Amino acid sequence: MVIDTLGFEPVHGFPHIERVMKIAFKLAEDFKEVNPLVLKLAVLLHDIGRVEEETLRKHHAVLSAEMAKKLLVQYGFSQEIIDKVVDAILAHSFTLKYTPKTIEGRILSDADKLDALGAVGIMRVFMESAYRGRTLEEAINHFYEKLFKLKDLMWTEKAKKMAEKRYKFMVYFLDRLEKEIEAEE
Numbered sequence: 001m002v003i004d005t006l007g008f009e010p011v012h013g014f015p016h017i018e019r020v021m022k023i024a025f026k027l028a029e030d031f032k033e034v035n036p037l038v039l040k041l042a043v044l045l046h047d048i049g050r051v052e053e054e055t056l057r058k059h060h061a062v063l064s065a066e067m068a069k070k071l072l073v074q075y076g077f078s079q080e081i082i083d084k085v086v087d088a089i090l091a092h093s094f095t096l097k098y099t100p101k102t103i104e105g106r107i108l109s110d111a112d113k114l115d116a117l118g119a120v121g122i123m124r125v126f127m128e129s130a131y132r133g134r135t136l137e138e139a140i141n142h143f144y145e146k147l148f149k150l151k152d153l154m155w156t157e158k159a160k161k162m163a164e165k166r167y168k169f170m171v172y173f174l175d176r177l178e179k180e181i182e183a184e185e
Contacts, residue, residue, distance in 0.1 A: 012047050016115060016124075020046070024111035027156050031103050038081055038104045041072065042088035046108060061093035094146060100155070110159035113150045118166030121147060122173055136181075143174055 021043045028034040049063025065086045072082045088108040091100030100106045116124060125147070129139035147170065151163035179185045 012050050016047070017044060019115050019120065020108070020111045023114050023162075024107050027107045027110055027158050030156065030158055031107070034103055034107065035081075035084065038084040038088065038102070039107060041068070041077075041081070042085045042092075042104055042108050043111070045071070045085065046089045046092050046112065059093065059096055061090055061096045061098070065089040094150065094153070106155035110154050110156050110163075113153060114159060114162055114166065116147055117150055117163055118169050121166065122170060140174065140177070143170060 021040070024039055024043050025036075028036070028039055045068040046064055047060065048067050049058075049060040049065075052058070052060075052063050068089055069082055069086050072085060077085075084102050084104055087101050088105040090096060090098040091105035091109045092112040094113065100109055115121070125139055125142055128134075129136075129142070134142075148167065151160070151167040154160045154163050176185075
């Protein structure tokens, strides 16, 4: 269902889900209280609302939470599981600014943001920018307007360390890119 909905495009499609899943479970190793079912469901469903976001003019995290809730009710999950999955999905968004109430929400938030940083983050910015017809300047501005802020929004210690490394790589890359654009090197 997730693959059918999101497809295989690497920015927000199933490859993104797979990367976030790996990161999330790496972060979860530090927390015995994590419910792996909640975390897995939240990761799988956190972006399913993206396909309707522009059409319905509603934030994708809110849409994803609504769609996940409906789906999980249909499959007979407990209200406790549903509430935790919804919390995590709402918490993953940078722009929604929702504070997670659960460890699974903090982990998903960190994992999703980590996928926007480093080499993968750079790839995602330029792919999304090309898709949306953005200029190179607009793509570069996205680093300063959003991505460079992400490292300071991590909840878990492991994510903070990972984010710092990925942030430094992005700074190096952008410095190099700007020098090449200006023919300084």
